[in-house]
Amino acid sequence: MMLCMSRWSPNARGRLERAAYDLFVERGYEETTVADIARRAGLTERTFFRHYADKREVFFGGAAVLQEELLRAVDAVSANVSTFEAVRISVEAIAHLMRDRRVLARERQRLVLAHADLQERELIKRATLTAALTDALKQRGVPEPAASLAADMGIAVFYIGFVRWLDDPAEREFVDIVREGFDHIKAVASGC
Amino acid sequence: MMLCMSRWSPNARGRLERAAYDLFVERGYEETTVADIARRAGLTERTFFRHYADKREVFFGGAAVLQEELLRAVDAVSANVSTFEAVRISVEAIAHLMRDRRVLARERQRLVLAHADLQERELIKRATLTAALTDALKQRGVPEPAASLAADMGIAVFYIGFVRWLDDPAEREFVDIVREGFDHIKAVASGC
DNA sequence: ATCCTTGATGGCAGTGACTGACATGAGCAT
C-alpha cells in the first residue's frame, strides 16, 4: 500500500515542467540550463534526467495526452464509416481539445519556431502520432499502404490547420479550419 | 583568380563525409566520436565543425541534391497540369533518382532507424523538403492551404513508398510503388 | 622584392548536456 506522504515535495515532474516552461519564456530556451530548471524546481540536475530523457523532452508533456485522445476517438468511430471519414472525425476530436487555448498555443509555438532543437522534437512527436494513427486504422481493417497514407494525410491536416488557426485573421475555430482542410484534400485528390 | 592548388589535401568535406559514414557502419553512430571522424579524415575536431554544424549533419549530404531535383522537376511540369498530377510527376522524378541504390539505401536506413538522433534530423530534412515543395506549388498559383496539403501528401507518398521499396518482396521499382501510392491517396480521399 | 590580405586550418580552454557509480535516508513490510 503506497499512500505515501513521502518525505519529498510531491509532483516533482510537474514542478520541473512548470519551472522549465517559465524559464524558457523568461530567458529563452538556450539561455536556460538544466541546472537552472532543477534549481527552480528545488531539485538537482541529476534528478531532472531521471524524469526526462533530455532537456527538450520536458517541453512536450502534452504529446502523450493528445495521442491517447486520438486513439480513443478512432476507437469510438463506428466500423461502417469510411477510412477518410474516420480520420476526419478523429482529427476533429483532438482539434476540439485546443478550444480556448489559442493564446497559450501561440506562445508555445513562438518558442518552438525559435529553436531548431524543439522543432526536431516536435517532428518526432508528430511522427509518433502518425504511427499510432496508422496502427489504429490497421486495427479497423484498413490495409497498407492506405493506412499509412490516410494517417499521414490526417495528421498533416491537423498540423497545417494548427498553424493557420494560430493567426487566423477571422479567428475561426480550430475544428472548422480542420474540417475545411479535409475538404481541400478531397478537392486536390479529385484532381482540380 | 583562385586556381589554388592549395597546401591542404583537397575535398575536406568529402573526406569527412566518407570517414563518418565508414565509421558509423563499422562501429555504430554513438560509438563514433567527432574526433574519430576528423582523425580518419586527416583533420581536427575543430575543422569538422567548420564544415558541418553538428555530428548528425555529416550524414545528410544527399538531402540538398534531392531538394534541388524536386524543385527542378516541379518547374518542368507544364502549367495546365492539375496540382495533384504536378506533385505526382515531381515526386516520381525524385523517386527515379534512387534507381540501383536499393542496397545502399537499406544500409543507410538501418543506421537511421537505430538512432533517434538521426531520425530527428531526417524528419527535419523531410519538413524542409515539404516546405520547398509548398513554395514551388504556390509559385504555380496554388493557393493555401491547398499548396501545403498537396505538398505534405506528396512527400508522405514518397517516404512511405521509400520504406516499402526497401523491403518489397516483389522487388518492384520505387517509381512504381510511388505511382501506386498516389492511386491509394485518390481512392482514400474519394471515400472508400 | 616586400608587404598585406585572405582563408582554411590547428590548438586550446571552456560550457553544458548527459551518464554511471555510489551514497543517503524516509517509508513500508515482515
Add this chain to the structure above:
DNA sequence: ATGCTCATGTCAGTCACTGCCATCAAGGAT
C-alpha cells in the same frame, strides 16, 4: 528491529560544440 525499496543527492567523467587566437601558404598590391 531489520531489511528492502526507491526517489533523491553527490561526484567524476565523456563528449558535443563554441570562442579566441595563432599559423602559414597563396595571391594580389605597392
